[in-house]
Amino acid sequence: MRVTQQDIARISEVSQATVSRVLAGDERVDGQIRDRVLAVMNTHNYRPDVRARSLRQRKTHLIGLVIKREVGSLQDDPFFAMLIAEVVDALAGSPWHLCLDIAADTARQHSIYDELLRTRRVDGLILVESEASDERILRLQQDHFPFVLIGNAAEMPELHAIDNDNFRTAEIATSHLLEQGYGRIAFLAGPQTLTVTRDREAGYRNVVPEAMVAYTEFGAHSAREAAAQLLDEYQPDAILAMDDTMAMGVIQAARERKLAIPQDLGVVGFNDTPLCDHVEGGLTSVNLQIGNMVQWAIRRLVDVIDDTSVLGGRQAIMGCELMVRGSSVRGKL
């Protein structure tokens, strides 16, 4: 059988309460007794049972992250790999752990959310890719469940949220292409319903003299098809893609048409994923500092869970940096 606090108490010849106090580092415990208990804990390799502790303290020390993707499509998206990696990294060494789930359709989302928070499996949630209108958010608010959003929540100032200034990021990326002498810049956007798409489209339109926007699903495959059509019908000399994966789709379509990058076609992506270095000459991309966003979100989430009086505003905007590589710089001979 497993060794419990009861056992430690018996062996140490103290009460269970005292053992608990020693465990909690309670100052009021007599030094000698403390040492004795600690010694017994040590020899018996005692570790408290988090299940019991969770029940009593009403806290699991688990943070939930639910990915909104089709099952089987996650691996194709370096953004999520990045996001998950950053969350795991941010949690490493802390008493918090990550509970990771995936849910594609809305029905499954609901059941996961129920399972995760109504059953109190996790203490709080990080939400990504959610829209302000998102039904999930209403449920979470109703239940007073701790959560932090990574994404646009401008219309709900009461939410804790962090986002990029997507208008600005698109402006910066588009301006860069203009400066490099590209004059016919198209925007290969994501689904039109997403705030992030609309924000970036606005930033793009604000800079570009003549706008051409194509909406498509995320992923290299659909981006490739959309880019092919764009190249054939609109014949842009540069394409700004919603993310690096879509930029890879653009590059594939360009290759099929024997278009040289960056000479015939300039390409810029978002997220600055490791993909960028795998493109010949490198893929120019906007670094959104996802790591910093995740760190902010987790710190904030833990504060909300612990009911720490939260310092500063409820929302933050993260800066970005354009990482200029070969795909958008025409040879300066």
Add this chain to the structure above:
Amino acid sequence: MRVTQQDIARISEVSQATVSRVLAGDERVDGQIRDRVLAVMNTHNYRPDVRARSLRQRKTHLIGLVIKREVGSLQDDPFFAMLIAEVVDALAGSPWHLCLDIAADTARQHSIYDELLRTRRVDGLILVESEASDERILRLQQDHFPFVLIGNAAEMPELHAIDNDNFRTAEIATSHLLEQGYGRIAFLAGPQTLTVTRDREAGYRNVVPEAMVAYTEFGAHSAREAAAQLLDEYQPDAILAMDDTMAMGVIQAARERKLAIPQDLGVVGFNDTPLCDHVEGGLTSVNLQIGNMVQWAIRRLVDVIDDTSVLGGRQAIMGCELMVRGSSVRGKL
């Protein structure tokens, strides 16, 4: 306050035990009573508290996966993205959830393992990239903790494990290069201490007339440097890389030297990650069916946790498939 089973019992005017039975779908509950209780549960949006349930049933329904990587290096490795994606997918829709952690150094590994299983945070573990000599395994065995290995465990037949036949996979990949007319094939291997490296090296040596092996760390960067040296000093006409990321490093080094792929240099990787499609012409890669391995591992782990009498052997070998793409096929004009 949260609504508890007690509340449901009071409102339904039955005992708490009956509510529990209804929840468990116990057949012996009178139909009328069952309906009444279910109705009350519904109106009050009741969901059982998993913390209490975990304590009583001594089961958290969490599966642990500890990634063995430097913090901050995960995103660069599509293998892990793939692995995590497959685990999350395999768990989706089941009552099991994933608890994901990362630990780089051995010290941190130990503390994570302690935190995870001695405290009973998770019910079982999936182990990857572990060596048979791995200290972790001894601890897990001593504690009779349920776990399943993804990797080579030939020397410990008592372990539940699934692996590829790495000897064969390397043979297949190398033979393919030979058949394509490459005669001076080098193997860009991982760390020499790993079983997977040694197994593949043996497979490679078994096929190749003249062997040349370079060991290096995982990751595109170190692969690039190692490949550069290999190209300069050994001048192979083909390189078999340990994984796709390392193959990308090889391709980068080849580009710097103006070597055309596949004409001047054939390249083959492992894992068949999405990266393969991002290479011009495509990167030939060995598909290790990681998804199937993960599914096997999780099914087995759940069986072990549930103490189901395990059918079949304790170890399995997964097949593989060479995905031939442009990087290893010289134009047949």
Add this chain to the structure above:
DNA sequence: TTGAAAGCGATACCAA
């Protein structure tokens, strides 16, 4: 400073 005892919210055994 220490111990006894009351929970936390479920499950499961034993009677009725």
Add this chain to the structure above:
DNA sequence: TTGGTATCGCTTTCAA
């Protein structure tokens, strides 16, 4: 078929 009650392992008052 249903209810009473012990129990899971820990935290946390309340007394002593």
